[in-house]
Amino acid sequence: MLAANSRQSEHPPVDASDETRARLVEAAGEVFARRGYRSATIRDICIRAQANVAAIHYHFGDKEALYNHVLRDSLKTALKQYPPSAGLSDGANARERLRAFIRSLLFRTLDDGPAACHGQLMLREMAEPSPALDELVRQGIRPLYELLGSIVRDLYIEYSDGRPPAPRAVRRCAQSVIGQCIYHRLARPVLERLLPDLKYNKNEVAELAEHIAEFSIAGIAHCARIARRTRR
Amino acid sequence: MLAANSRQSEHPPVDASDETRARLVEAAGEVFARRGYRSATIRDICIRAQANVAAIHYHFGDKEALYNHVLRDSLKTALKQYPPSAGLSDGANARERLRAFIRSLLFRTLDDGPAACHGQLMLREMAEPSPALDELVRQGIRPLYELLGSIVRDLYIEYSDGRPPAPRAVRRCAQSVIGQCIYHRLARPVLERLLPDLKYNKNEVAELAEHIAEFSIAGIAHCARIARRTRR
DNA sequence: AACCGTTTCAAACAAGCGTTTTATCTCCGA
DNA sequence: TCGGAGATAAAACGCTTGTTTGAAACGGTT
Helix, strand or coil: CCCCCCCCCCCCCCCCCCHHHHHHHHHHHHHHHHHCCCCCCHHHHHHHCCCCCHHHHHHHCCHHHHHHHHHHHHHHHHHHHCCCCCCCCCCCCHHHHHHHHHHHHHHHHHCCCCCCCHHHHHHHHHHCCCCCHHHHHHHHHHHHHHHHHHHHHHHHHHHCCCCCCCHHHHHHHHHHHHHHHHHHHHCHHHHHHHCCCCCCCHHHHHHHHHHHHHHHHHHHHHHHHHHHHHHC | CCCCCCCCCCCCCCCCCCHHHHHHHHHHHHHHHHHHHHHCCHHHHHHHCCCCCHHHHHHHCCHHHHHHHHHHHHHHHHHHHCCCCCCCCCCCCHHHHHHHHHHHHHHHHHCCCCCCCHHHHHHHHHHCCCCCHHHHHHHHHHHHHHHHHHHHHHHHHHHCCCCCCCHHHHHHHHHHHHHHHHHHHHCHHHHHHHCCCCCCCHHHHHHHHHHHHHHHHHHHHHHHHHHHHHHC
């Protein structure tokens, strides 16, 4: 398993211009997303990538290393395509920043285009964490979580007359926001069975984002006002 | 696969008082929840149930049939333990009914006690639907979804001056509620890494339910008031 | 005690899997 | 032209898996 392999000094040849390698990562992303880590077979991946089964060992070492590459790669791609503060002017207020955060999170997790397996991969990581989740949280999720926390805190302060909010209250409101967004990726199979004419095109997702933003702002404002009353 | 097996007239001997069968279902629930359908091995299940590997073929037919039994069984158990209208008096108003719904949903999905694998199994079904999901939605999820829909509709009407609400608006609010609840089961691995001192004991879950209810009532009220303004 | 349907058991089977091996191909510099 | 490193290919290996087999154990009835 962990025995140093004898052929190369390092698993990934740092050489650039590696066509097969890129094809493998892309194909693996689709297969891992569709079937899950365990059910995905390297044979299936290699057929899609038009490569030999041995190519995975040659380029990545083993299946798990390939999976880690795919996970990192898909997160980077998704964050580049849907940055968390997309289309936001510099002096945007908390409400606008929350809207932008929600919109980008929704688009990022619901995107189903080819090679956009990020949402499904993340979902699987949460349903069944792999050793790669630790790094994923540290480098990908924690920054987003803290960004949302600061947005919610600003909103919260706004509605509680400048009083510093309890971290626990802010955290719960932030979780309410994320929950509403991620739900649509998670429950998609159920919602499709419940509402057969369900669609997630660009317009629908944008409207959904608007709803979640309105719903959440009202919720945060309400929680802040309660806090103002009870703390006085 | 589907060939009629030649030994018995029917796979499940309808005989009651079958001890091994019950042990198998219980052990299988734990293993399927922990490892997932694919990664769970019938050998592991049978060791935990102190049974022979052939027992699964004898009692259920095959692995998939066992899984379907486990799924149905865990849903039934969870709904019995946490009924969606627990502790609700007959003339309860919409706010109280929403609170009860949220509380029971949270407890049902977050319960981790032995043989309470319902939450994790459902999560896995949503991350990777199996053929059993269709029936699960029809018999388990749809009734809950419709119950929540009627509660939200009542609340909505209350805040929009008796005007009949748009089904789409009600649906979105209901999804916002469910999303906030299910999130905590889904994101548990992430939240544990983000907030190392996270606990989900009875008190915490009850407080969480209270937060989600307050947050949601404010959100629904806000959406209803917007509708009242724009429809006039 | 003999019988018979039900249940359990140890062992084997066949398929699929990740991985490894060994050989071949492809360039490019000497 | 040769040599050799990088990359690909086909085949096989060893292991785990779900399933099946055929016999043994059990328990009640005649």
